[in-house]
Amino acid sequence: MGSPENAMSKATVSRMPSYLRYLKGEAGKGVEYVSSSAIATALGVSAVGVRKDLALVSSQPGKPRFGFEVRRLIEDIEKFLGYHRWTNAVIIGAGGLGRAILAYEGFENYGIHVIAAFDASPSKVGAAGGKPIYPMERLSDIVVRNSVKVAILTVPRSAAQAACDEIVRVGITAILNFAPVYLHVPDGVKVKYEDLAVSLAGLCGE
């Protein structure tokens, strides 16, 4: 392909959130500068790797004897990750998990507005965490009007493929899927599987 602007390895991108998390922790403790080796030790990776990664995103080089300025680095990584473009998202399935995510505070810090949840069952319609839960009939209307491209799928396993077809039909192009099922989607639609059991099993296995 050849992206002339700023080629960056997938591996590097995938480490950025962990740097960000660590740096925010340090910033919260009032730390102003942090060295690549401190980051490396805390995260269990190599210091050279950290320097290489940071060189690609930081707007200012690290200072010998000091390290990197924590606050600036946080801004740089957030900017790089695109956290300042705002995105609207919806939740499909207002069971326990769906409602918990609807009420989750963490998204707003990352440029994501979760605007509503939807459920096929009339008894679930209402609100949770100050946000509305609509019947599925209203999905198309609201997705189109708010140009929503992202959906979080929290329906039971048996309903997942049907719900997926439905949200793809109304224009969703990215799905965060909590149902432990493989989803068939057309080209151009991205699915990320957030399989809690797999995460947990992976953690145990190592």
Next chain:
Amino acid sequence: MGSPENAMSKATVSRMPSYLRYLKGEAGKGVEYVSSSAIATALGVSAVGVRKDLALVSSQPGKPRFGFEVRRLIEDIEKFLGYHRWTNAVIIGAGGLGRAILAYEGFENYGIHVIAAFDASPSKVGAAGGKPIYPMERLSDIVVRNSVKVAILTVPRSAAQAACDEIVRVGITAILNFAPVYLHVPDGVKVKYEDLAVSLAGLCGE
């Protein structure tokens, strides 16, 4: 190090859950054989890569003209991933997310018993999804008695580090952390960050 038994790349291991998910879907539709290229197309990876991966776990080679036997392959991957060793886990924090995970059906298929949740607030004590919610005072007792090594952390951000210290103290060695905070843990304790906002942001960014 040199693990003489069966060296397997991390990348390969990380792809196994997606193969498993896909194969279970096919098995559910009654498909008996599946080719590496069919798997590759569905998952958006290369067919040679699939064959190489499967060669490392399958107890029987694929058949030319047919492909791989779906049912056998599912068993082989599950066995490889260690899904048949049972593990006990607990949930720390019985808010919306914690209770939703406590009630989640998916774990039992993967060899994980989530035996209980714990919460610092007396008002949360009780049960959800047919499983008990205990006060934090009972943590040590129950963790030790059931030799629990894995905890799922679903407390608010501000309580995460304190809760983490507590569970490490009672003997937990693996943590699935839903709080969007970097956790300081001693060597030998593994943390996996399940940051919903980061997952979602990553999905949007690509």
Next chain:
DNA sequence: TAGATTGTTAATCGATTAACAATC
């Protein structure tokens, strides 16, 4: 200054892809 820490170039390592013979 001396020394800690950075950034970069070269070398190693690992994983993916390409090519092709083997097989049912």
Next chain:
DNA sequence: TAGATTGTTAATCGATTAACAATC
């Protein structure tokens, strides 16, 4: 048989690590 599909060896590609000069 013919042809689809497998498994493997060699070549490419990318990422990590090692070595070291530059800098505050």
